[in-house]
Amino acid sequence: MTNTTIRTKLRSDELSCPSCVPKIETALMALPGVEKAEVKFASGRIEVEHDPALTDVDALVKSIAKSGYTAKPSVF
Helix, strand or coil: CCCCCEEEEEECCCCCCCCHHHHHHHHHHCCCCEEEEEEECCCCEEEEEECCCCCCHHHHHHHHHHCCCCCEECCC
């Protein structure tokens, strides 16, 4: 079995308090194929290591939206 995990970077400008960090991380970790989800509160960066065959970027964004936050793919 090959490792098909990729790292996707997202950005949200709506992280207003540190309590949103575990909320978003928990929502992302519940998705299939997500191995790691890390929210950087200070910069608004969200890094997710996931299998794109199981969960694509659109699914990541929708999961964050269900948590009540808007995020979009980011190159940095």
